[in-house]
Structures are given as C-alpha cells and as structure tokens.
Amino acid sequence: MSEITEHVKNKSLELLLEEATLNGAARILRYPKSRFFGYFCSYFPEELILAAGLEPLRLLPDTGNSTPAELPAYCCSLAKGTLDMEIRGKWQDLAGIGFTHTCDTMQCLSGIWAASGHSKTIDIVPPVMLNTSGASRYYLAEMHSLLNSLMALTQNKINKEALQDALKLCTYTRKLATELDALRPDLPSQMVSSLMRAGQVMPRLDYSQALEKCLPALKEMAEPNQHRLKVLISGAVVENDSLFAMIEDLGGRVVADDTCTGYRHYSGPTVMEAEDPLVDIVRRYTEMPPCPCKNRSLNERMAYLNDLAHQRQVKCAIIVIRKYCDPHAWDAVALSESFRNSGIRTLTLELEGADVGGQERTRLQAFLESMKADSEL
C-alpha cells in the first residue's frame, strides 16, 4: 500500500488508508470528541446510530486465533475474536453494542455478550424472509423498538430531523462509495478494499469528506488495465486486505465485490420519500442486495451476483468462506453452480480469518494461472 500513497501525496487518501489499517483501534486518540457505538452487521441501521449522536463502529477482530472460553472451537473467528476483545476490555469506551439477528452465531453471540461482556447490548431482529406477508410492518415495528432502545441508552430524544440528517449523510456516503466502486476495475484491489472498510471504522462525516476529497485523485490514478484477470469476490466479513493484495499480486483484479465489509455494505437503494424516515430506512435494508442470511426470493441472490459479474465482465469468481460461517458455506454450493452455468469459473476458498498464507497462495495461483492459460488458448 505504501508505494501507492508515495505516488499520490493526497492527505485524505492517506487518512482513509490509515483508518482502514487501524480498523478503529486508535479511535479514542484520533476522535476524542466522538462517542462510538459498535455493530457487527450491515443490517444494523447506521442511520439510527448516527441520529442518536453516536458514531457507528464495525467490530472487527484484531487476530484470527482467539479462543475465549465462552465459545466452542467450532465457531467463526469473527465471533471468537471480537468477544475476546470485549473480555480484554478493548470495547469499553463504546456507548453500546448492537446485534442484528442474521446467522445463528450472531444470535448466540448477543446473549453470550450480554451475559459475559461489560458493554450494554441492543438487539434488532429483522425479518429473515424480507418479502413475506407482514415483513415490512414487522420490520418497521422492530425499527421503532430499536429507536426506543437507542433513546433509552443515550437518554436523548431522537427527532425526525436527526433521522433525516443521518439519512442524508448515509445517502451521500453510499453515493461516494458507489463512485469508488465504479473505479474498481482500474484501481488496485487492496486499495479499494481499504477505502470501503475505512467507512465502517471511522466517523461517517470525516469519512465522506475525506472520500469526496480523494475521489478526483483516485480518478487520476485509475489506469485501465487490459491484462489483469477480472475477478468477482463474494464472502462475509474481511477485516484486512491480505486476500485482495494476493489476488493483485497474482495478476488478478477484483472488479466486483460482494463482501459484508466491501461494497455490499453500501449498495442498494437509499430513498427519502416517506413521512416517517424509518419507513425509508426499512425500505433500504429490505431492498439492499441480500446476504445469505436473508431471503427475498429463492434465487434472487444468485441472479444479482450473476448480473453483477456480467456487468463487470468478470472472468472468474472467488467465494470466500470464513471457517464455520454456515450461511456463506451453504450459498457457496448454489452460487458456484450458477456461476459455472454462466461460464464463470469459481474457486471456493475457506479461510480461518481474513489472513491468507502459502496454502491459499498456491490455490489462488493455480486457479488464476489456469484462467490465464485458458484465455491465451
């Protein structure tokens, strides 16, 4: 990453890349006036955290090898790592921690955290079947309950104006992230990954201002590259850029990103039409591209990802499964089949955390080289 920033002396870019490397670890030092609120999943509505006067902080593990006694070994390293950090007091400055019911592990982690952690916890249980009868009414009621919980936590009323301001900031941030995502084919994969993640671990206004400032420089940096293999990546939380850097190093370029910490976090419509801002917020989270924990219809996710692959003219796909992440492991089978049927070669890569090593390099190298060999024939 350093060679990238050396060429572009852009302070905003440097700030965002630093923030992504830190993953929020220096938040107290860097943003002493901000009060952060932790969350795990893109389905936790950031708008409500911001409207409560707090800064959303995506909780990411600082190591892939934690083994807190409260969780068995057959549990994902995201849950184990972040819970271990809670026990070590790494989140004690947070105003609270928000859990969204998505997978079984997150559902369990919420209860475990409440029983053994120090932080205050708040839950939202969105519908799993997003298009089923009564889902939007139920989701709206859950959103109101969450609003009440946040008001109780902060002891402050959250008014409509605060919600609308938060919606505006999120809308603007998502628009900038979409511009960044469009530049993805022409920028180093690990840099875009960093810039996307930075927006989840630092104050949102600072992020959008910095991203806005560095977008012109990024456009200048963008170099159309005909030689790199166009790759789609899909997976859950990826807390560092090591996989993206390895793909780049092996001659690939991530041109489409469907990871929880990547563009999926920002994608989907943001609307500001309803009298009640919560209605607009429910609509956004209902209509964003679904993760494997949600169902909008049986094959919608596969269809969306195939469309994305075709729009970005990808040659191959890498499905990243975090060890013990059941929803992504389940979808990997149907997703790789649907990619294969569309002529897109697919590699399923299981990782303990986000770090990649020699074993992954060998598999990735063989996969990408076979793709190159095919295209040269």
Added chain:
Amino acid sequence: MAKRNYRPLASVKALQKTMGRYYALTNYHRYWGKPFRRPLAWVTSGAPVELLRSFKIHSAYPEQYAAIYSARNTTVALCEIADSAGYSQDLCSYARSNIGGVLRPDLAPLGGMPKPDLLVACNNICGTVLKWYEALARHFNIPLLVLDTPYLTDEMTQQAKDYVLEQLYAMAVDLEKITGRPFNEKNLAKQMRQSAEITSLWKETRQYCQANPSPLNAPDLFIHMAPIVVLRGSQEGIDYYRKLKAEVKERVALGQGAVENERIRLVWDNIAIWPQLFTFYKMFADKGACFVSDTYSGGWASLQSPGTPMESLATTYTEVFLNRSPEFRANQLINLIRDYKADGFVMHSNRSCKPYSLVQEVIRKKVMRETGVPGLMIEADMADLRAYAEEPVRNRVQAFLETFD
C-alpha cells in the same frame, strides 16, 4: 456379554408398531398420495404441522430420517456424498446426510426419503433449516413455504406475534392452492386439540420421572419421543402415549427405576448422540447414573398457547426454547434440576447445532452458580460419529461421575 443396567419398556412394541405404520405409509406415499389428493411435505421438526394436517398433507421429517441414518451408521457415507457435492464438512450433519440421501438414495436406509411435493420450513430451531430447505427446493424444483419466527431476545413481542400470524394466514392461502382444499378452521382446531392431548400425555409421562428412582432414562426419552415429532395431531399418537403413560405410571407405583440402583440423577442438554445412543448412556447407567430429564425431548412437552387456533400456532411455534435467549434456557435448566431433584447435568456441545450449543458455556456457568450442582460438557455430534472421541469422552465422564462418590 455385558449386563444391561437398564429396564426396557414393554411399550417399545407399541412404539415399533406405531412408527412402523407411519414409515410404511410415508415410504409408500407414491402409491396412495395422488389418488387421495394428499401431497407429501418434507417439514422441519419445528414446523406448524397441525396446519398441514388440517389440509390432509402427509408430513415427513428429514431430521428424523437423519437420526435413523445415524443410528444405522450410514451418516458418514451419506455426508461424504454431500461433501463431494460441495457442502462444507462443518455444516449440520442432519442436513448433509439428508442431502447425501437425496443424491444417493441407494446408500440410505429405507431407500431414502420419498420424493416430496412441497417443503415447509420454520426457522424457530435454527437458521440452517432455511439454507437446507432452499437447497432442497432448488434440487426438487418444488414450492418452499417458510414460516419466519423472529428470535425472541426476551419475551414475545406483539409485532413478532402479528408477523407470524400474518404469515400463517398467507401459508394457509398457499396450501389451499397446493392442495385444492379450502382452509377449514374447525379442522385446524381439531388437529390442535389432538396435538394438545399428545403434548399433555408426553408432559405427564415425563413428570413421572420426578419419582425416585426415575422410571425412564435418557435413551427411553429419546426413543419414545419419535411419535410426538411425526404424529402430532393424530389419534395414533394419542393412543400410543396413553399406553406409554400407563406403563410409566405403573413403574412408579412399583418403585421400578429405569436404571438399577439409581444413585445419581442427571439432566441432559442437547440432541442425543444418536450413533452412540446406548453405549454412551451405558457409561452412566453402569455407575447408577440416570438422566431423569432433558431439554431436547422436553421441547415437545410445552403446552399450547391460548387464543384462536391460528393465534395459538403463532405463539406456540415462536416461543420454542431454541428460539429463546440463553437467560431463558438457563432458567429452564435450573427449573428441571430443581423439579427433578437432579445432582448434576451433562451438556452435549453439538458441532452440528450452533443455536443449541454456542450458548452452553454461559448457561453452564449460570446453572452451576444458581443450583450448586456440577455440569459436564462433552463435545460430539448428534449424527456424525467422526466427531466423537471415545476415550477422551470416557475419561471425562468417569472423572465427572467420581465427583459424586
């Protein structure tokens, strides 16, 4: 031959007859289903089967077949079929062995499951069932109906109840289209009454185990729960549980225990280790330890919630214990230990069932703190024998039982 240290139930014969008839009906569904306009549904164990029965749908349970596959030692071979189709080895072994049986029915006991006409899943037991049934829906290209029961972080909320109720009415409309039969609330009410009777009989039978010695041990509970899973709402189920209850009542009157010289009373938490059902529990029975209750088969002993049949279905199926917080589950275990005068408890940390297992350590600590009784954790798998390390398990069990000497 080693001496058996537990007393078999005479009701086993009635159980075999009842379940034999059910499996025969299910496996020969292709001959009678269409003529009688009775579709076959594959359903999750927590699906609102009373509603399906009111539409004369015959239900088959992949989870129960998976337990049979496991008891007959075919899980590993079937899981390997699913593994080679791309399913991760870390996914639920019930799901993988079921998928293995779908892909290679020739390898599955009973010739695998008969092909379904529809799939009905309820996520009150886990999120896995949704992904599992999505995979089945793609494979068979048949309708998938899902009842989304929001996880209860605390008590049931009005919004959750309304949401589930609305889905149940929508499901009834879907079932009308699928079966060509109109929704009949009276039929549903009848199914609910019969289901309630079976639940009461099962609950009363279990409560006899508060006696000392306990008339039943864990393997009895696990084996005799089969009809309440598959025959909820049926007269056959009622008939069977009346017999079982009478026999258990008689045992109590005669002072007969399931385990000879019962001296340690334990409570079990989690699904049984099916491939080791008798050898595992024999380690305990040999030392005079009896499992007088458990949270798993007790899941079918919860009485129905009040309200109209649909309201009752909505609440009853949302409030199942696996859809509740660790706090709720710990209190449930504490109450069992107190009501059944248990001396300790054993938790099966089940690699295949995350919602059941991930919270167990937190629950274990709370229960030990509040009851003062010891709790043992054993790591295994409900169906996949590869996750069962016999010697380490034996050592841990022996050390645990020695604490009662």
